Amino acid sequence: MFDVLGVPPQVLFGQLLLGLINGSFYALLSLGLAVIFGMLNVINFAHGALYMIGAFVAWLLLNKLGLGYWWALGLSPLVVAVVGVLLEKTMLSRLYKLDHLYGLLLTFGLALIFEGAFRHFYGVSGQPYPIPDLLKGGQNLGFMFLPNYRGWVVVASLIVCFGTWFAIERTRLGAYLRAATENPVLVQAFGINVPVMITATYGFGVALAGLAGVLAAPIYQVSPLMGTNLIIVVFAVVVIGGMGSILGAIVTGLGLGLLEGLTKVFYPEASNIVVFVVMAIVLLIKPAGLFGRER
């Protein structure tokens, strides 16, 4: 095998795969944030906590009810969506008339409460979650070894991301969503119940976070802090992609995951900050983000 710039291909591709996995989670999470921001104008700081809850629901389903991974894949996002709908109905919806900062503060506070509560009951050490039997093992691709579960995570996340993109950009329901993002008052004046759409959008956005939580459970450990660790990078992804841009969130999420992987190979010391360096550069050159529209 040839070395690439002095790096054995196994190492290079291994890190690229790791980057792609991280990128899949960035994409799923920033996609949800982008959908929510577009419609509600709220920066959902509780997103990481809801991702963590998604993973914990999967873990609880397995350990308390004996329901395995595939059940969790369906039920967990549903539970998180219900939590989201309740939050939106009882709290967030009261803040739309105030400055956006209030939504941010509320969701930040909620994140702290959720994380604190889970820490209280489960501690900070992670709980292991087994890989489902169907996805155990891996494939030898010649240039690298691909664990089946990791391949599944990348494929599942790509399908969900592009499915969401298609639903928003190419369907009638998506046209309502785009129109209501632009001018909710007028869409309401056409006879569409916009407050219900807003609630549903928030529910859907956080369900994506819940789904990401289930996908993450077998890879990272299920821990109350798993959201906090990830969410800061995800916010950087959203800023780089452009606030509210669907495609921007997906492409930037995957791209930055890969970039992080590459940095780990060639200059590991910078791998934790490379995303933020990119963010600073993008903000200097294009303040609305790579895919964002200037307002």
Added chain:
Amino acid sequence: MPDAVMTKTNAAQGAGSAMLEVRDLHGFYGESHVLHGVSLDVRQGEVVTLLGRNGAGKTSTMRAIMGIMGKRTGSIRFQGQQLIGMAQHKIPRLGIGYVPEERGIFSSLSVDENLTLPPVVKPGGMTVPQIYELFPNLQGRGSTQGTRLSGGEQQMLAIGRILRTGANLILLDEPTEGLAPVIIEQIGVAVRALKARGFTIVLVEQNFRFAATIADRHYVMEEGHVVDMIPNDQLAQNMDKLHTYLGV
């Protein structure tokens, strides 16, 4: 079915056959009191204009009818149904179409998506080919981004998309604003065609000469209420008065 409702309303009112009946309407944006007792009637099949200077309350009256206003008191009846207190998204579903002053074409939607966005609320709306017939400029532009159309075309799209819904009362807020005379002429032809089709139209207009070619009656507004009503056929006699009202 709407006709049956009409008849009942007519019976209740005796001779007057108002499709839209506004009585002592007060409207507020937050703390600011913008409508001070507006009363007007619009009969089925009529074209009625609201005239008045800037800030007289013409657009606010339309927004109050659509429920786009913080607080409303008084009475707005459409085919006998009280609109004050009704959920905002239910008002258009009774058959009221709104074409806002700023046209409200969505930039993230194509022309086709803009055209088919408002849900059909009643049977009997125009079909898309009929709308293209009325506004030939829109034909073949389906995949264009909505806001890439010219101002006149955007106005046509804003009117066209309401015609699909089956709404029989149309609130048109300044359709000629900022348009070239030749486009205004086209809009005028279209509005007359709509009147011939039996649509009832309330028109806010600054362009008084345009209004005179279309309307049956003119309501004059000042400081948040109606100060006069002039039938179009008595316009000539009332020109001096009207000039004073409008300050032209």
